[in-house]
Amino acid sequence: MPEHKAIRVALVGNPNTGKTSLFNQLTGLNQKVGNYPGITVDKKVGKSQLGKDMIASVIDLPGTYSINPTSIDENIVLQTLLNQDHDDFPDVIVVVADVENIKRNLLLYSQIKDLQIPTVLAINMADQLALKGVEIDLETLKNELKSEVVLVSARKNQGIDDLKKVLIDYKKLNTEPLATISSRIDKLYFEEMDTSISGLSLYKTWLYVTQMQEFPGLDEKEIEIIQKYKQDQQKIKKYQHKETIFRYQQINAILKKTYSVDRSKAKDLRSRLDRVLTHRIFGYLIFALILMMIFQSIFDWANVPMDYIDAFFAELSSKAQQWLPEGKLSDLISEGVIPGIGGIVIFIPQIAILFLFVSILEETGYMSRVVFLMDKIMRRFGMSGKSVVPLISGTACAIPAVMATRNISGWKERLITILVVPFVTCSARLPVYAIIIALIIPDDRVLGIFSLQGMTLLGLYLLGFLMAIVSGFVLHKTLKVEGKSFFLIEMPDYKLPSMKNVFFTVIEKTKAFVFGAGKIILAISIILWFLASNGPAAFDTADKDFQAAYLSDEKSSTSYDEALASYKLENSYIGVMGKSIEPAIRPLGYDWKIGIALIASFAAREVFVGTLATIYSVGNDDEEQSTIKQRMSEEINETTGEKLFNLPVGMSLLIFYAFAMQCVSTLAIVKRETNSWKWPLIQLMGMGLIAYLASFITFSILN
Amino acid sequence: MDTSIANLRVGERGMIQEISLEKIPLSLLEMGCIPGESVELIQRAPLKDPLYIRVNGSHLAIRTETAAQILITKE
Numbered sequence: 001m002p003e004h005k006a007i008r009v010a011l012v013g014n015p016n017t018g019k020t021s022l023f024n025q026l027t028g029l030n031q032k033v034g035n036y037p038g039i040t041v042d043k044k045v046g047k048s049q050l051g052k053d054m055i056a057s058v059i060d061l062p063g064t065y066s067i068n069p070t071s072i073d074e075n076i077v078l079q080t081l082l083n084q085d086h087d088d089f090p091d092v093i094v095v096v097a098d099v100e101n102i103k104r105n106l107l108l109y110s111q112i113k114d115l116q117i118p119t120v121l122a123i124n125m126a127d128q129l130a131l132k133g134v135e136i137d138l139e140t141l142k143n144e145l146k147s148e149v150v151l152v153s154a155r156k157n158q159g160i161d162d163l164k165k166v167l168i169d170y171k172k173l174n175t176e177p178l179a180t181i182s183s184r185i186d187k188l189y190f191e192e193m194d195t196s197i198s199g200l201s202l203y204k205t206w207l208y209v210t211q212m213q214e215f216p217g218l219d220e221k222e223i224e225i226i227q228k229y230k231q232d233q234q235k236i237k238k239y240q241h242k243e244t245i246f247r248y249q250q251i252n253a254i255l256k257k258t259y260s261v262d263r264s265k266a267k268d269l270r271s272r273l274d275r276v277l278t279h280r281i282f283g284y285l286i287f288a289l290i291l292m293m294i295f296q297s298i299f300d301w302a303n304v305p306m307d308y309i310d311a312f313f314a315e316l317s318s319k320a321q322q323w324l325p326e327g328k329l330s331d332l333i334s335e336g337v338i339p340g341i342g343g344i345v346i347f348i349p350q351i352a353i354l355f356l357f358v359s360i361l362e363e364t365g366y367m368s369r370v371v372f373l374m375d376k377i378m379r380r381f382g383m384s385g386k387s388v389v390p391l392i393s394g395t396a397c398a399i400p401a402v403m404a405t406r407n408i409s410g411w412k413e414r415l416i417t418i419l420v421v422p423f424v425t426c427s428a429r430l431p432v433y434a435i436i437i438a439l440i441i442p443d444d445r446v447l448g449i450f451s452l453q454g455m456t457l458l459g460l461y462l463l464g465f466l467m468a469i470v471s472g473f474v475l476h477k478t479l480k481v482e483g484k485s486f487f488l489i490e491m492p493d494y495k496l497p498s499m500k501n502v503f504f505t506v507i508e509k510t511k512a513f514v515f516g517a518g519k520i521i522l523a524i525s526i527i528l529w530f531l532a533s534n535g536p537a538a539f540d541t542a543d544k545d546f547q548a549a550y551l552s553d554e555k556s557s558t559s560y561d562e563a564l565a566s567y568k569l570e571n572s573y574i575g576v577m578g579k580s581i582e583p584a585i586r587p588l589g590y591d592w593k594i595g596i597a598l599i600a601s602f603a604a605r606e607v608f609v610g611t612l613a614t615i616y617s618v619g620n621d622d623e624e625q626s627t628i629k630q631r632m633s634e635e636i637n638e639t640t641g642e643k644l645f646n647l648p649v650g651m652s653l654l655i656f657y658a659f660a661m662q663c664v665s666t667l668a669i670v671k672r673e674t675n676s677w678k679w680p681l682i683q684l685m686g687m688g689l690i691a692y693l694a695s696f697i698t699f700s701i702l703n
Numbered sequence: 704m705d706t707s708i709a710n711l712r713v714g715e716r717g718m719i720q721e722i723s724l725e726k727i728p729l730s731l732l733e734m735g736c737i738p739g740e741s742v743e744l745i746q747r748a749p750l751k752d753p754l755y756i757r758v759n760g761s762h763l764a765i766r767t768e769t770a771a772q773i774l775i776t777k778e
Contacts, residue, residue, distance in 0.1 A: 066733040103760045104735050237724040244732045248759070270762075271745070280749030372764045376750035385753070486728055487769070491755055491762040 006055045008088065009048070009167060012077060012112060013096030014105050015063035016365070016492040018124040021154035022096055023060040024504055026164075033508050045088075050164045059088050065104070067111045068210065068240070071406050075213065081115055082207060083217050092118040092170035094163070098125045099134050100493060102259060106251045107244070109145070110178045114203040118173035119147055120166050126151035127158060133262035141258040146174045155498050177203060179250055185242045189235075196225050210236055273494050277369050287370055291392075294357045295461065302349040306434075309349075310629075313342030332529055340525025343609055344518045347427050352510045354396040354427065359505040363497035371489055381469050382476025384408050384487055387417040391468060394424030395461070397513055398666040401426075402673055410485025418673060419683055420472045422666055423659065425464040428606040432657050433460055435609055439633055440650030463658055467690075516665065524607050528574060528600055535572035569593075588656065588692070589649040589699040591637065598656075605662045648702035652695045660691035706777060708756060708770035711744040717775030718742075719758070726772040735759030742775060 013019040023031070027046025034043050044060040061080060062073035069075040080088050095112055097105030102123065113119050129136070129151075142149050148166045152159030166173075181190065181203065193209070194202040200222075208215060209229040218226070230236070276282055317338045324330030361367045367389060375385025386408045394401035401421045408414040425433075437453050444452045538545070546567045569575050570592075577599060578592035585595050593612075601608040612632060635644040661667070667680040674680070711717060719738050722731075736742070736758050745762070746755040752767045 065730065068729055068733070070728070070730050101760060104733075107733060107735075237729075240729050241722070241724045241732060244729065245737050248735070248737055274746060274755075278746060278748065278755070283749055368764070372748050372753060372755060375764075375766070376748060376752045487753060487764075487766045488728075488731055488734065489764045490734070491764055493762075 006047070006057045007050075007091045007167070007170065009056045009058045010080065010088065010090035010093045011058060011060050011096060012081075012093055012108070013063060014065055014098075014101065014108060014490075016490065017063075017096045017098040017101070017105060018154050019063060019096045020060065020504075021498055021501055022094075022122065022124060022152065022160075023058060024500055025154045025157060025160055026056075026058050031504075033512065048164075051168045054168055056167060059090070064108065066108055067115075067207070070409060073406055078207070078211070079215070081112070081117065082204065082215065085217055090117060092120065092167060092173065094120050094122050094167070096122050096124055099123060099128055099132055099136075100125070103248075103251055103255060106145075106255070107247055110247045110251065113145070113147065114177040114179060114181075114201075116175045116177060116201060116203075118170045118175055120163070120170075120173065121145060121147055121149045122152050122159075122163055123149065124152055124154055127153040127156050135260045135262075137258040141254070144254040144258060146176050146178060148173060155500075177201075179243075179247050181206065181243050181246065184246050185239050189239075193229060197222050210240055270493055274369070274491075277366065278373060283369070283373050287373060290361070290366075294354070295395075295458070297357070298350050298353050301353055302347075305349040306346055309342065309346045313338060313345070317342075328533075331533060332526065335533075336526045336529030337522070340522045341518075343431070343525070343606055344514055344521050346431055347606070348510060348514060350427050350430055351396050351513055352506050355506045355509045356502065358393060358396070359502045359509075360497045363495065363501060365492040365494045368489055368491050372491065375487065380476075381472035382413065382416040382479075383420075383472055384410065384413040384417075384485065386487075386489070387413065390417055390421055391424055391465070394421045394426060394468075396509075397426050397428070398422045398424070398663060399513075399516070399669050400509065402666065402669045405673070409487070412479065412481045413485050415481060415674065415679070416472050416475045416479070418670055419475060419679065420468040422661055422663065422683065422687065423464050423468040423471065425461045425658070426605075426663075428604060428663065429460075429657050431606055431609045432601075433457055433654060435629055435632065436645065436650045436653055438629055439645040440647050460654060460658055467659060471686075520604050520665065521607055524600055524603055525611075528596075528611055531574035531577070532569060532572050532596075535568075536576065538571045539568060539573075587699070588695045589652045589703065591644065593635075593644075594649075594653070601657075602660075602662045603664045605657060608657070648699050651702055652699035655698045656691045656695040658691075659687055659694055661687035705774055708742055708744065708754065708765075708773045708775055709767045710771075711742075711775075711777075713744055713746055716741055716743045716778045718778060720774045720776060722773060727769060731763075731765070731769070734763055735761040736763070736773065741778065742773075 011019055011023055023044065023046065026048040030048070031044060031046030034045070042062075046058050046060075048056045048058050050056050059080075061077045064074040064077045067074075067078050067081070069078050080086050081090070081093070083089060093112055095105070095109045097109065109119070109121055123136070128134075136151070138149060138151065150159055150163045150166055152163055154160070183190075190202060190206070193205055197205050200208075205226070208218070208226045277286060317334050320330065320334040320338060324333065361370075370388050371385035373385070374388045378385055378387050387405070390401040390404040393404050398421050401424070402418050405414050405417045405421070408417060434457075437456050441453045441456050446452055446455065546564050570579075574596050575592065578594075578596035581595045581599065582590075582592045585598065590598065597608045597611040600611040632645055633643070636642070637644045661684045667684060670680040670683060671677055705720065706717070708717065719736065719740050719742055722736065722738060724732075727736075740759040742756055742758040744754060745757055747753075748755070748764075753764045754767060754770050755762070755764050756770070757763075
């Protein structure tokens with residue numbers, strides 16, 4: 001396809017205005033998610049066909065209430081729009097507002113308009129005008145705002161073509177500022193500011209003065225002048241206060257002429273639902289039920305595809321062994337790559353289901369009610385109501401969970417949430433749990449209903465949450481961290497979730513997880529395979545040495561090939577590594593093979609199963625395909641002659657995986673989010689120590 | 704009589720008198736919480752805190768400690 005002229009369109013708007021729906025509607029499946037350079041905030045860009053020969057590259061900027069940022073996400077909006085040299089600096093901005101909160105949305109609009117970039121106002125959810133009892137005089141509104149205004153309904157696909165038409169003619173859009181702050185607040189102060197930097201508009205200079213951060217694109221002299229103005233913080237605050245009030249006055253005057261709402265027509269769904277969902281008893285009950293339902297479905301629904309995936313990769317691996325010509329490369333594929341990929345693919349079902357529920361809860365507006373319900377409780381543990389969302393997301397993966405702490409404004413509350421989130425049982429632990437539980441817990445039912453295995457798993461989840469809460473409390477009491485906490489959330493109206501949005505979110509997040517974690521897991525699988533199929537001098541002569549030893553030992557019951565394989569593994573590089581840490585892990589009940597898996601899974605927990613798969617499949621010439629589970633259950637403890645994975649060892653491993661910080665990616669994200677190595681290191685040491693002690697106690701009691 | 708949002712009962716309204724940026728961040732003003740606007744306490748969380756208020760068309764939740772900083776006259 002020949003590349004037509006692509007203009008850059010930026011979508012800006014408050015959270016909950018349907019900005020993402022509009023983005024999905026404009027771009028369809030032509031969207032890409034990446035990260036902003038240097039920061040791991042989602043950057044969504046998509047192509048949209050505006051007209052016959054005009055394409056737009058649409059960027060969905062993070063939701064924000066104003067361009068005075070209070071978080072990293074919001075900061076991106078300002079950084080993108082203020083700097084003309086920015087890669088994403090738009091040719092035209094679409095400010096998305098919704099019918100119900102138009103006043104507050106216009107505050108953002110008024111700030112954006114003053115940046116003097118061509119701007120369109122898109123009023124979303126226009127299909128609900130009548131339902132909400134709202135009337136808008138569109139023509140007058142256009143005049144008053146000195147701008148194009150388009151009514152759209154992103155969910156119903158209405159008005160999108162009108163918006164596209166306006167965007168095609170973006171050069172005709174008026175770029176006059178809306179508010180002239182200088183004349184209304186302190187004329188002398190602003191006039192002086194305006195003349196002190198000639199190349200910039202007054203509003204831009206004022207923004208530079210008011211913001212804490214540094215901006216690229218200014219020369220030294222300009223920075224010096226801005227620094228001078230920054231000295232008087234009290235004055236700045238006072239004038240920001242006045243500016244906001246002035247903007248609202250202006251907006252109120254405009255809305256008076258153009259907008260009317262008949263509240264009696266508005267349906268009172270919100271207050272009726274709120275009465276139940278934030279009720280002092282039912283509120284918590286419903287939340288607990290929803291959580292239970294989520295976990296129940298994760299295990300019920302995901303089990304079937306997971307078993308299939310497991311069996312599929314086991315078969316694929318053995319088929320690959322038969323089909324490919326014998327040699328190092330085919331060994332690498334069948335014993336390293338395929339089990340490695342299988343280890344990632346297996347938990348796609350669970351991650352997808354979890355993200356499905358989380359995004360539905362967010363879309364409906366229910367999540368804000370949870371934040372509201374939980375704030376007081378969470379504060380006792382040094383966190384905020386907003387910490388509930390990261391803690392729930394943590395059941396999928398700690399990485400997005402750590403990033404979701406960004407809207408917690410108090411530094412101490414945010415830090416504690418970041419530090420305790422990895423205790424929450426993430427999906428990476430699931431394969432480990434699933435396989436060990438299947439090995440050590442009988443498939444019985446308690447009272448005829450509850451599956452004993454399921455209860456064990458539930459217990460491990462509760463243990464994770466409990467540990468997160470308890471360590472939150474300890475940190476709350478011990479951490480001496482400065483930082484004012486401020487809590488403010490919007491309680492959005494209830495909405496039916498848009499299946500399209502939910503679908504995109506699930507696909508996007510699952511994809512990000514699979515590719516993010518996948519790379520590490522695959523790389524480690526290959527390294528492991530290499531370390532397991534090569535070794536120091538003794539490894540190379542293994543065939544000869546072993547033959548003599550095996551033949552002289554008549555009692556051996558295992559087949560020659562199998563015994564040779566395990567002898568070779570023992571003498572491989574990884575075997576040597578596993579053996580060298582054996583003294584340290586023996587008190588926990590582990591042998592050197594588990595030690596290998598433990599070493600490998602410090603990079604990422606899910607590697608555990610893949611590692612065992614690799615370890616047990618290296619040199620495994622079984623004609624019949626066997627799953628990892630079968631191989632593990634057949635494993636014998638060399639000293640006792642009993643099954644290796646018995647109850648004490650299994651429980652000790654479960655506890656270890658519940659508490660230990662075994663995820664390099666999380667550590668990297670924590671480093672980035674806290675801006676120092678101090679916190680990830682504390683996390684690594686602290687969690688490791690807790691895991692070791694807890695496993696030691698568990699093993700000692702059960703043994 | 705002057706009081707603060709924290710002292711409202713559920714369903715009661717007041718008119719915002721004074722807000723100082725020393726005590727309350729700009730973001731709250733930007734959400735519509737400015738002098739001269741009417742504010743209604745819609746609900747208190749089950750454990751009495753935070754508060755669910757409606758002000759200037761926005762539905763917000765803030766903690767009692769913040770609400771206590773926003774002076775109002777009862778309507």
